[in-house]
Amino acid sequence: MTTEQYDTHTTEVAPGIIQIRLPLPFALDHINVYLIEDSDGWILVDTGLKSEQSQSILKTIFDSLPMEIPLKAVIATHAHVDHIGAAGWICETWKVPLWVTKAEYEGIQNFLGMDPKNDSVLADELNDFYHRGGIPETEYELIIRSLLGFQRAFHPLPEKYRCLEEGTFSINGETWHILINDGHTVAHASLFNQDKNILISGDQVLARISSNVSVRFGEYSGNPIKSWIKGLQRLKDLPANTLVLPAHEKSMTNLHERADQLIEGYLENAHKIIHFCLTPSTAEEILRALFPRELSPFEHHLAYGETMAYINYQIAESNIKKLGSESDIPLYVAA
Structure with a gap:
């Protein structure tokens, strides 16, 4: 052919x-x-x-x-x-x-079956996922709506x-x-x-x-x-x-x-967040330092997930630690 x-x-x-x-x-x-x-x-x-x-x-x-x-x-x-x-x-x-x-x-x-309008437990879990990052409610509502819009594709x-x-x-x-x-x-x-x-x-x-x-x-x-x-x-x-x-x-x-x-590029970004955590910061604050441009709701979702990936990587490497376990919005600080 x-x-x-x-x-x-x-x-x-x-x-x-x-x-x-x-x-x-x-x-x-x-x-x-x-x-x-x-x-x-x-x-x-x-x-x-x-x-x-x-x-x-x-x-x-x-x-x-x-x-x-x-x-x-x-x-x-x-x-x-x-x-x-x-x-x-x-x-x-x-x-x-x-x-x-x-x-x-x-x-x-599972994603295609998501319907938070008719599943209050799912709705609460989705809201909590983004809320824990310190993302304002009006913004994470747009993120969730944007993501669920992909079901049509x-x-x-x-x-x-x-x-x-x-x-x-x-x-x-x-x-x-x-x-x-x-x-x-x-x-x-x-x-x-x-x-x-x-x-x-x-x-x-x-x-x-x-x-x-x-x-x-x-x-x-x-x-x-x-x-x-x-x-x-x-x-x-x-x-x-x-x-x-x-x-x-x-x-x-x-x-x-x-x-x-x-590998080098991702490790470089992971290293950057240590500097951003010299003062206690929410995931959203770290995100905005790492991605300092205007973000669409979908881009905000990607940036949040990636920022949390860097945070969790550095927690596992003992380079940053999570503060405020008593709060529903944790802070992260360089160890």
Whole structure:
């Protein structure tokens, strides 16, 4: 198959691997999804979100596949909307299975079922999650409303799915390894072709930007930066010249160098908050020092989760400590 069969949204990035560039209505304005050719069909890795424009692009491409080599499966690297939002529509329309890790599938199903207007316990828990950071009520109400608005960008997922687990499987006679890491999400899957040294990395490693690593709702004391760094260090076990096909921006062949840059960048930010905690500060005060620009409600959510990730990392490293256990809004101070 050649890209001339399709349109400007497709690029053959390696033999048997087609990159499809789908639009996103965010500052990060696209996602790269990938078609991998197997002997009896094509496997799509990630899907874009549910939108008329993305679905039109995918329909044109899938309908052009030869009958003897059709679309056969969808793999979602993780459960963020740009990676799995259209998965239910694709699986339903082309009668193909969804492959995803168990924790990601269950997590997104829980999110899609959230309805704080009709669940007072959930409403209180959501409010408390942001209130503990010292975020004003009027602002965290906007954050929650913004987050729940993303539910509309998901097509309902299939009721059944194939559980992705660590290990190997074969595509077109070549060995692919499934690597699962916590950090950006709870069970993010990357796919490594050991025969051709190709890594479809999802959001685990990107060429220019860094992925958000956040403390999650329901895991207020979690330490996702520690596990995310562990996952990046693990990728350095792969060959240094591995062709990395990420979910955003351009491909790269400097995997080890880029992993080190990402680790250094997050540790640098984690170090900054020690300075911000020379006087006792709320998470929101630390956030505003770390991200001193105007933030949309969704950006505020990401910044809060990331700030809490730095705080929890430094608490675990004994570099800062939490004060005011008697208060519902803790303060943090350098140890």
